[in-house]
Amino acid sequence: MVACPSCGARPFIPADLEMFQTTPCPKCGHPLMVPFRLRQFELRAPIASGGNGTVYRAFDTVLEREVALKMIRPELANAPDSLENFYREARACASLNHTNIIHIYTFDEHEGMRYLVMELADRGSLAGMIEKQQCVPELDVLDIGIKIISALEMALKHNLLHSDIKPENILFNADGEPKLVDFGLARKADDDSAHEGATYGTVFYVAPEKLTHQPETFLSDMYSLGATLYHAMTGHVPFMATTQNDIVLAHIQTPVTPPNQVVPEITQPASEALVRAMAKAPGDRFQSYAEFRLALEAARSQLLVARYNQAYEGGDTDRGQRTWWRR
Numbered sequence: 001m002v003a004c005p006s007c008g009a010r011p012f013i014p015a016d017l018e019m020f021q022t023t024p025c026p027k028c029g030h031p032l033m034v035p036f037r038l039r040q041f042e043l044r045a046p047i048a049s050g051g052n053g054t055v056y057r058a059f060d061t062v063l064e065r066e067v068a069l070k071m072i073r074p075e076l077a078n079a080p081d082s083l084e085n086f087y088r089e090a091r092a093c094a095s096l097n098h099t100n101i102i103h104i105y106t107f108d109e110h111e112g113m114r115y116l117v118m119e120l121a122d123r124g125s126l127a128g129m130i131e132k133q134q135c136v137p138e139l140d141v142l143d144i145g146i147k148i149i150s151a152l153e154m155a156l157k158h159n160l161l162h163s164d165i166k167p168e169n170i171l172f173n174a175d176g177e178p179k180l181v182d183f184g185l186a187r188k189a190d191d192d193s194a195h196e197g198a199t200y201g202t203v204f205y206v207a208p209e210k211l212t213h214q215p216e217t218f219l220s221d222m223y224s225l226g227a228t229l230y231h232a233m234t235g236h237v238p239f240m241a242t243t244q245n246d247i248v249l250a251h252i253q254t255p256v257t258p259p260n261q262v263v264p265e266i267t268q269p270a271s272e273a274l275v276r277a278m279a280k281a282p283g284d285r286f287q288s289y290a291e292f293r294l295a296l297e298a299a300r301s302q303l304l305v306a307r308y309n310q311a312y313e314g315g316d317t318d319r320g321q322r323t324w325w326r327r
Contacts, residue, residue: 005045005057005122006030020054022046037061039110041069047122052082052184057122060105067105070116083114085184090116092183095158100151102171102181121179126232127167134235138266141233142300144170144178146293148225151180153289156218159189163216165224166202167231189218203244204237208252208280219282222292226277233270234262238278252280267306269299 001012007028015034017023022031035044041058047068048055053076058069076082090107097103103119126144129136148170155162162169163185171179207223210216227238238257239250256278260271273295279285286292 002032002035002044004028004030004032038069038113038115039108041067041117043069052076052085057120058117060117066120068118068120068122070118072114074113086114086116088186089182089184092155092160092186093118096155096160098151098154100147100178100180101154102179119173119179121171121173121181123172123174123176125168125172126170126178126228130167130232130235135263136232138233138270139300139303141229142270142296142303144232145225145229145296146300147178148180149289149293149296152218152221152225153293155186156189156289160186161189161216161218162221163187164202165221165228166205167228170228187216203247203251204231204239206251207282209282211248211252217282218289219285222277222285222289223279223282226274230256230259230274230278233266233274234259236262255280267299267303269302270296273299 001010003010004025004027007025007030009025009027011026011032013023013032013034017034019036020033022033024030025032031046033043033045035042037043038058040062041060043056043058045057046054047057053070053072055068055070058067059065060067072082072086087107090104093102093104094107102121105117105119107114107116109115126136148165152162152165160183162180162183164182165180169180169182171181173179205224205227207216207220210220230236230238239247239254241247241250256275258271258275260266260268273292276295277285277292286295
């Protein structure tokens with residue numbers, strides 16, 4: 001009998017399941033597995049799977065806390081590129097101490113299995129929030145954006161660029177705090193060389209200068225964050241086309257449609273901030289993370305004031321006060 005982390009049921013599952021093999025929960029369908037030990041960590045259930053590995057919910061039996069354990073796929077265990085991404089992620093995150101950057105606890109190997117142990121953030125991703133809600137409320141998007149900007153600012157102070165900002169890489173913990181994850185493509189900010197050959201990043205959110213193989217700076221991460229927040233706020237990626245090449249060309253050539261022309265309810269200050277963050281030329285974007293953050297904070301303040309005034313003018317002053325102090 002095991003506890004399902006999704007619905008809380010405690011069903012019986014076959015005891016002869018092989019290591020890492022899963023079976024669906026009979027109540028909710030969430031994959032379940034027979035727990036097993038990997039050094040001091042008891043792996044209890046898979047959380048997510050990606051190109052390089054699988055993340056498991058685990059329990060640290062020494063420190064008595066829940067953690068996330070990311071294990072590299074066995075077939076990639078000796079692939080130099082995959083290992084380098086794993087090491088890069090571990091080192092990058094371990095060098096940063098910020099509330100909105102996932103904390104790394106250890107990186108180890110046991111009987112040929114390489115794994116990364118990190119803070120548990122298993123309450124979904126911004127991508128999942130977009131899928132569920134379509135348009136994420138503007139105030140929530142602004143809050144997330146302000147916090148992730150702060151995380152990127154900290155990374156930049158440590159000479160790091162994330163290089164793969166997208167909704168899938170913003171997770172939430174049990175307190176609803178956004179966590180920036182997956183530094184597998186991180187690079188030094190003072191490396192002004194351009195990528196040769198393949199473009200690294202996700203095509204829906206990648207900056208134009210990366211697509212044209214120009215040197216990457218923190219302004220490239222700013223563009224990707226702007227595109228990510230744009231998607232969350234409008235329910236649409238900034239550029240959609242039938243082929244990947246057309247999307248690439250749109251990033252390079254087509255001005256982004258202001259968010260409030262896609263969703264009229266979006267406020268003008270928020271719309272303008274995202275449009276500027278996604279300017280084609282890096283020099284036309286905010287020239288610091290502090291400037292971008294201040295723009296989002298101003299948009300947030302104006303949105304709250306407008307909500308308060310709307311409630312107050314409606315005659316319900318008590319409701320207005322409650323709305324004002326809610327966030």
